[in-house]
Amino acid sequence: QVQLQESGPGLVKPSETLSLSCTVSGYSISSGYYWGWIRQPPGKGLEWIGSMYHSGSTFYNPSLKSRVTISLDTSKNQFSLKLTSVTAADTAVYYCARDVPAAPAFDYWGQGTLVTVSS
Amino acid sequence: QSALTQPASVSGSPGQSITISCTGTSSDVGGYNYVSWYQQHPGKAPKLMIYDVTNRPSGVSNRFSGSKSGNTASLTISGLQAEDEADYYCSSYSSSSRVFGGGTKLTVL
Numbered sequence A: 001q002v003q004l005q006e007s008g009p010g011l012v013k014p015s016e017t018l019s020l021s022c023t024v025s026g027y028s029i030s031s032g033y034y035w036g037w038i039r040q041p042p043g044k045g046l047e048w049i050g051s052m053y054h055s056g057s058t059f060y061n062p063s064l065k066s067r068v069t070i071s072l073d074t075s076k077n078q079f080s081l082k083l084t085s086v087t088a089a090d091t092a093v094y095y096c097a098r099d100v101p102a103a104p105a106f107d108y109w110g111q112g113t114l115v116t117v118s119s
Numbered sequence B: 001q002s003a004l005t006q007p008a009s010v011s012g013s014p015g016q017s018i019t020i021s022c023t024g025t026s027s028d029v030g031g032y033n034y035v036s037w038y039q040q041h042p043g044k045a046p047k048l049m050i051y052d053v054t055n056r057p058s059g060v061s062n063r064f065s066g067s068k069s070g071n072t073a074s075l076t077i078s079g080l081q082a083e084d085e086a087d088y089y090c091s092s093y094s095s096s097s098r099v100f101g102g103g104t105k106l107t108v109l
Helices: none
Strands: A003-007 A018-025 A034-040 A047-053 A058-060 A068-073 A078-083 A092-100 A105-109 A113-117 B009-012 B018-023 B035-040 B047-050 B064-069 B072-077 B086-094 B097-100 B104-108
Touching: A003 A092, A003 A105, A018 A034, A018 A092, A018 A113, A034 A068, A047 A068, A047 A078, A047 A092, A047 B097, A058 A068, A078 A092, A105 B035, A105 B047, B009 B018, B018 B086, B018 B104, B035 B064, B047 B064, B072 B086
Parallel strands: B009 B104
Antiparallel strands: A003 A018, A018 A078, A034 A047, A034 A092, A047 A058, A068 A078, A092 A105, A092 A113, B018 B072, B035 B047, B035 B086, B064 B072, B086 B097, B086 B104
């Protein structure tokens, strides 16, 4: 059973960097698949942030590309998200998910973590 | 990269069928057979219900079905049940990106 769990600060100050990690259990991230991040502002819809293939190639939402970095740590079976220069508009529940390259679709999701941007 | 267009809300009575539409462009929905649908209950993570336009993951009820015509994809839920009340999101592949719809709130009357 594949499980994903997000972790990281729940409060980030404006202009700083949001950093989240996603720990995967039940599957080795180096074995395949893309690994992605999706966010959902309170009361709003889903927004894809980006995905990274186990080989290292990355794909980002064009609207966020200049501020986003996704990386893998295969030794910890984790992948991470960094979003720089955050504003209140980045306040959202952030989900990590397994991204099926052949679909593409997100078949396993973490429970989500709320990140609030506020001073 | 614009969000796909979904109706804000749909409703139906138990036992009825409903259809949720998802309209994009030839660069996303119309250009690939890579449309997926997600169900999200309040406070929960989304759940994959349909992928590759018509395919159901293991464990998803066959009351859920997907289709596509041109730039519009559709999710049909037959035999509506109370537990189907949730938000539904479509998503499509688009030139190495993924784009979501704005979401549709399904109310079971």
